[in-house]
Amino acid sequence: xDDLDDLYQEIILSHNKRPRNEGPLDPCDCQAxxxxxxxxxxxxxxxxxxxxxxxxxEAVSFTGEGCAIxxxxxxxxTDAVKNRPRAxxxxxxxxxxxxxxxxxxxxxxxxxxxxxAALAGVRKFPPRVKCATLAWHTLxxxxxxxxxxxxxxx
Amino acid sequence: xxxxxxxxxxxxxxxxxxxGIESQLFGIERRLIGxERRLIGxESRLFGxESRLIGxESGLFGxESRLIGxESRLIGxESGLIGxERRLIGxESGLIGxESGLSDxESGLFGxESGLFGxERRLIAVDGRLIEVPxxxxxxxxxxxxxxxxxxxxxxxxxxxxxxxxxxxxPFPVSDDPIRADFPILSRTVGAGAGKPLAYLDNAxxxxxPRSVIDAVTxxxxxxxxxxxxxxxxxxxxxxDAYDGxxxxxxxxxxxxHPAEVIFVRGTTEAINxxxxxxxxxxxxxxxxxxxxxxxxxxxxxxxxxAERRGLTLRFAAVTDSGEIDLDDFRSQFTARTRLAxxxxxxxxxxxxxxxxxxxxxxxxRGAYVLIDGAQGAAHGPVDVGALxxxxxxxxxxxVVGPDGIGxxxxxxxxxxxxxxxxxxxxxxxxxxLTGSTFRSSPERFEAGTPNISGAIGLGAAxxxxxxxxxxxxxxxxxxxxxxxxxxxxxxEGLRILGPASTAAKVSVISFVMDSAHPHDIGTILDTExxxxxxxxxxxxxxxxxxxxxxxxxxxxxFYNNRDDIDxxxxxxxxxxxxxx
Numbered sequence: 170x171d172d173l174d175d176l177y178q179e180i181i182l183s184h185n186k187r188p189r190n191e192g193p194l195d196p197c198d199c200q201a202x203x204x205x206x207x208x209x210x211x212x213x214x215x216x217x218x219x220x221x222x223x224x225x226x227e228a229v230s231f232t233g234e235g236c237a238i239x240x241x242x243x244x245x246x247t248d249a250v251k252n253r254p255r256a257x258x259x260x261x262x263x264x265x266x267x268x269x270x271x272x273x274x275x276x277x278x279x280x281x282x283x284x285x286a287a288l289a290g291v292r293k294f295p296p297r298v299k300c301a302t303l304a305w306h307t308l309x310x311x312x313x314x315x316x317x318x319x320x321x322x323x
Numbered sequence: 324x325x326x327x328x329x330x331x332x333x334x335x336x337x338x339x340x341x342x343g344i345e346s347q348l349f350g351i352e353r354r355l356i357g358x359e360r361r362l363i364g365x366e367s368r369l370f371g372x373e374s375r376l377i378g379x380e381s382g383l384f385g386x387e388s389r390l391i392g393x394e395s396r397l398i399g400x401e402s403g404l405i406g407x408e409r410r411l412i413g414x415e416s417g418l419i420g421x422e423s424g425l426s427d428x429e430s431g432l433f434g435x436e437s438g439l440f441g442x443e444r445r446l447i448a449v450d451g452r453l454i455e456v457p458x459x460x461x462x463x464x465x466x467x468x469x470x471x472x473x474x475x476x477x478x479x480x481x482x483x484x485x486x487x488x489x490x491x492x493x494p495f496p497v498s499d500d501p502i503r504a505d506f507p508i509l510s511r512t513v514g515a516g517a518g519k520p521l522a523y524l525d526n527a528x529x530x531x532x533p534r535s536v537i538d539a540v541t542x543x544x545x546x547x548x549x550x551x552x553x554x555x556x557x558x559x560x561x562x563x564d565a566y567d568g569x570x571x572x573x574x575x576x577x578x579x580x581h582p583a584e585v586i587f588v589r590g591t592t593e594a595i596n597x598x599x600x601x602x603x604x605x606x607x608x609x610x611x612x613x614x615x616x617x618x619x620x621x622x623x624x625x626x627x628x629x630a631e632r633r634g635l636t637l638r639f640a641a642v643t644d645s646g647e648i649d650l651d652d653f654r655s656q657f658t659a660r661t662r663l664a665x666x667x668x669x670x671x672x673x674x675x676x677x678x679x680x681x682x683x684x685x686x687x688x689r690g691a692y693v694l695i696d697g698a699q700g701a702a703h704g705p706v707d708v709g710a711l712x713x714x715x716x717x718x719x720x721x722x723v724v725g726p727d728g729i730g731x732x733x734x735x736x737x738x739x740x741x742x743x744x745x746x747x748x749x750x751x752x753x754x755x756x757l758t759g760s761t762f763r764s765s766p767e768r769f770e771a772g773t774p775n776i777s778g779a780i781g782l783g784a785a786x787x788x789x790x791x792x793x794x795x796x797x798x799x800x801x802x803x804x805x806x807x808x809x810x811x812x813x814x815x816e817g818l819r820i821l822g823p824a825s826t827a828a829k830v831s832v833i834s835f836v837m838d839s840a841h842p843h844d845i846g847t848i849l850d851t852e853x854x855x856x857x858x859x860x861x862x863x864x865x866x867x868x869x870x871x872x873x874x875x876x877x878x879x880x881x882f883y884n885n886r887d888d889i890d891x892x893x894x895x896x897x898x899x900x901x902x903x904x
């Protein structure tokens with residue numbers, strides 16, 4: 170029960186119910202589709218970076234169907250990376266993927282992670298980790314101009 | 324001349340006479356010298372013979388000493404053998420001693436056992452005070468509760484005290500349901516801490532195994548393990564008999580005309596790949612294969628690969644909104660180029676029972692080969708390949724309470740024998756040279772290499788078990804639970820069941836979606852309640868796309884489930900609604 174509460178904290182449930190930045194971006198400078206073949210979930214991530222995707226990432230949004238974990242993760246992600254230079258965005262992506270997939274306890278200060286920290290509970294549910302990483306992999310693909318991402322192609 | 328001689332000086336006569344004597348003597352001397360030389364030659368020959376004799380003598384002496392050496396070694400070996408014999412005799416008597424010791428212990432144990440039995444009887448009888456096990460208290464399952472009547476109240480109608488006042492309650496592996504008791508895993512708990520009792524509702528993914536199947540596999544490895552069709556030794560012959568025997572029992576159970584029609588494969592997936600690779604070699608560019616929109620990826624991807632290799636066209640029969648095959652559309656997919664139709668007997672994702680007889684008739688009219696995917700069908704009812712009338716029927720052992728990694732491809736014998744091999748290797752060949760080989764007939768032709776022997780034996784045991792329970796019982800139990808679960812699920816607001824509305828048109832597989840929660844979230848929350856279901860696309864992505872969903876939650880019921888499992892599913896779904904509502 171405690172684990173379940175960890176997984177579905179208020180933060181996750183609220184992001185799932187009222188996701189931030191859901192819907193396509195127009196204009197949009199780069200985008201990618203992400204796919205989790207294990208469950209069939211699809212997500213599309215849109216990036217606005219008028220100076221190019223190597224420069225300042227002004228905004229990120231997403232569309233798609235998914236479980237509470239994947240939607241909350243996408244919603245948290247869009248807030249966590251907007252208005253940041255590309256290098257910082259890359260660092261956040263690395264940080265998030267490490268938090269979600271590493272066997273180590275979350276490093277140091279969960280507070281600095283903000284809502285991202287809420288995702289740490291997923292580590293106790295190994296079949297669900299890929300639900301949480303999907304949005305981040307998709308953003309990574311969009312920024313690299315790859316067009317598509319899959320949780321089974323890492 | 325004589326006159327002349329008379330006048331010669333007499334000394335000359337003497338001289339010549341002496342000369343004559345002298346030359347005679349000289350001749351004698353020469354003969355003597357010759358004799359002497361011969362003597363010397365004889366002497367040296369004798370000397371040579373003598374030294375040869377001496378050589379032979381020393382050779383004989385050497386042989387003699389070698390013989391003496393061998394003799395003493397033989398004597399040594401003889402005494403060694405005698406020593407070993409004595410030790411063996413000693414060991415034998417030791418063993419006899421141990422044996423009698425064991426037999427003493429056995430009778431001692433037997434004595435203790437009868438003593439215990441006597442004590443048990445006495446305990447049961449104690450002074451007429453009753454020890455009763457009320458049946459209804461056992462129904463809770465898992466604990467044996469012993470109750471007594473209050474002292475002095477020994478009449479049968481006197482009220483029973485509760486187990487707490489009586490002799491107490493003891494964990495006891497019994498169930499009020501003898502079928503559930505056959506499945507050891509059903510009595511375990513799952514999840515963190517003490518866990519929750521397992522409510523296993525993922526039977527369409529894989530079925531649980533009864534004790535008799537587990538024992539058959541264990542017995543094989545403990546007592547019978549050897550390779551088959553090779554050894555001339557006892558175990559190999561025994562293993563071969565067990566393997567072939569399993570094939571015969573399965574052939575009988577599914578109504579095959581001959582055991583050679585039953586090919587052991589890894590499962591349905593391999594069975595279909597076998598047909599696609601082997602029979603598929605007959606198909607030519609432009610030929611067509613008819614499938615349906617509800618196929619498992621196992622009955623779709625092998626045909627896609629074949630179509631790519633040989634330039635074939637795949638055509639798909641539409642699925643209606645109620646998750647059933649549109650028969651008119653199925654009929655319209657056949658053309659003069661149709662070579663094969665492959666379809667599932669029962670949808671793994673929705674539970675729909677397809678009208679196989681009608682579909683068979685349509686395909687036969689067009690002269691197409693027919694493969695039926697029986698992965699789900701074989702788990703919910705008896706299979707009769709003769710009555711089905713197809714060319715191929717494929718199913719997996721693990722879905723029919725057998726082991727995993729074993730399955731069956733049934734095919735018509737004449738057709739199988741006309742098909743090229745699927746994989747090459749040992750056991751499938753007749754004669755091999757460096758440049759080519761000839762092949763055995765079915766089933767060996769399609770069973771290259773050492774097969775899954777224990778799996779086949781386990782699958783034979785699974786069919787024996789299902790026959791013992793009886794398909795009537797199995798179907799009645801599943802139908803009761805399907806109707807009960809469908810009624811309870813329908814009561815949940817915001818929950819929608821996909822597939823046929825009537826439970827008569829489906830097996831005990833229930834696929835559903837909820838407004839408030841994604842199938843994955845449903846699955847995770849149910850899991851924390853000990854309820855195991857499947858969430859996702861069920862390896863039928865085209866069918867999911869047909870219904871414009873990413874996936875469903877699927878509860879699939881087997882004959883060893885009970886209403887308590889269903890009640891816990893329903894309770895879990897109410898928890899899902901509380902979380903996400």
